[in-house]
Amino acid sequence: MTSSTTTAPSSGQTHKLAINRLRDRLGSSDAGAVERFIARHTAPIIEGRFATFLWRGDADEVLVRHRVVGLPDPVSLRRLPDTDLWYATIELPEGSRVEYHFDIVRGGVREEYVNDPLNPRLAHGPFGSSSVAAASGYVVPTWSLHDREARPGSLEWVSLRSKALRREQGMQLYLPARFRAVSRYPLLICHDGEDYLNYASAKTVLDNLIHRGEVAPLVAAFVPPGNRLVEYANHAPHARFVARELVPFLTERLPLIDRASGRCLMGSSFGGVASLSTAVRYPQVFGSLLLESGSFVFTDIGAEHGGGPVFDPVVKFVNAYRARPRPVAERIYQTCGIYEPLITPNRSMVSTFRDTGMEVRYVEARDGHNWENWRDRLRDALTWIFPGEQKFVYE
Template sequence: MTGTPVGDVDLTVVTPVGSRRADPLPLLVAHDGPEYSRRAHLVSTLRAAIESGRIPPTRVALLEPGARNQRYAANPDWADALTGHVLPAIRAAYASAGRPTVMGASLGALASLQAEWRHPGTFGALFLQSGSFFRKRVDDEEDFEFWNRVTAFVTGVRRARKRRTDARIVMTCNVDEGNLTNNRQMAQALSASGHDVVLHELPGRHDWRHWEAAFDPFLLTLLQGSVHLNRRAGEAHGADA
């Protein structure tokens, strides 16, 4: 895809076996999609869940990160590219049922939250794993090249006094990693401003193996309810199903 605010964006859309482009199906958008598929077996997990009837047939858009730090580290241009260019292109090519779900790990979780924060109502649900919600005096990441951009965005979210989005937000974080404290604080801040958010603290570290372990039940449960959530959202916003 060309012509976005961050340049070319590469992605792959994986569709359930037997489905057609004209079939309106829920959509899951995954930051770091190829890594999620290769290292955390996202596509195979979803395929098995669809075949067993645990979740409805669901398409997944696997986003190539490109210049990952530049794009995902609270870059408003990436949020605009995703919501204003990538999603419309996907929806032009594939019929969609309601609002999509977006997911990401580490900086991908940060990018997922920012996209919905800047463009509320785009997504029906967010699945945020070990988000890099860096804060001054909490995280020892000052040498990170986009530290100021990330901390400014996180501060803005924390200062919100009312709900910004009606999307359901499910967070997971592993207890043996550096982002645990800032994830706890982000969940608390989102809850205090009226958001539908839950944080699950799980064993493990900041890696793909432990993010995969959180798919069942937390991602699958979120996707189980995506059809009902999207139907209610569509009725509320007058959106097409």
């Protein structure tokens, strides 16, 4: 966290941050300075490589919970003397995107996970919403937003009875615009499918990228989990369901390319583990894997990994794979946010994958472990895996 006298670069010179200029005006007994300041600025205030978080109201303590590895968490805000305005300044490099909440302490009672009332920008996920701090240089990708010129594909709910999982397994099936039974389509199978649709704009992304000719028209199965912490942690029945039940089920009913090169298995976090472990159990069923912030936790020595009991089967799997790495697909697109705790194990896995002879494209983002980070990587990933218009050769 920076000091209250921090300066920021501007046009080759330095100048005081806005919060410090406000403090100078308060010293001149400008009674309306805070009101004008709040009306003028959107929180957090982005100035060069600095972000200033603001909170206004009565409190005993205000803290920013940001989940950025490398910075103190939480960051304590300080109150401007004789005002109800609280502030804290952190360094936020260009292109960064950070999700955050406030903790507010009043009378010894802590209110947690409070969104920033001065910031209209929110990101959503299965556990609720978060405020978003976007540094200079970050913009929401236009291809993730609704484009009325793009012909929409369709979503339909389908299900099959899984012997492996011992239940009826439903999913949302995406068919591209202009779908034709006489054509042949690549297949994308997505773990945590409903979350990708709800929080990563997956349908909109596919509609736009296919419409623009950047991605080949494809069929996508958005599959929700049962107990994901069990089924996604190197679970043999789950892998059998995906490779031996789901792929044949879809191939028999749809005009799909019935070769590994026409199939991609994807997932984020534990879904990344599920994708890799399925491919390890059933190698060469999928030509490509798309692994976003995979929970590839491992131990070089000892047994303490810090992830708790749910990570025990993951660590056992990743340790075993690292001890005997082998090619399981033709290509892997792997990405991780540099602000998340999983950045170190993901970086370590890159050389492990490459040493097997698999082609690996690895991308880091100035972001964290969240759905908008994973959304923002989809264009680069899908145009590499299934490039559009006369670029994709199925061999």
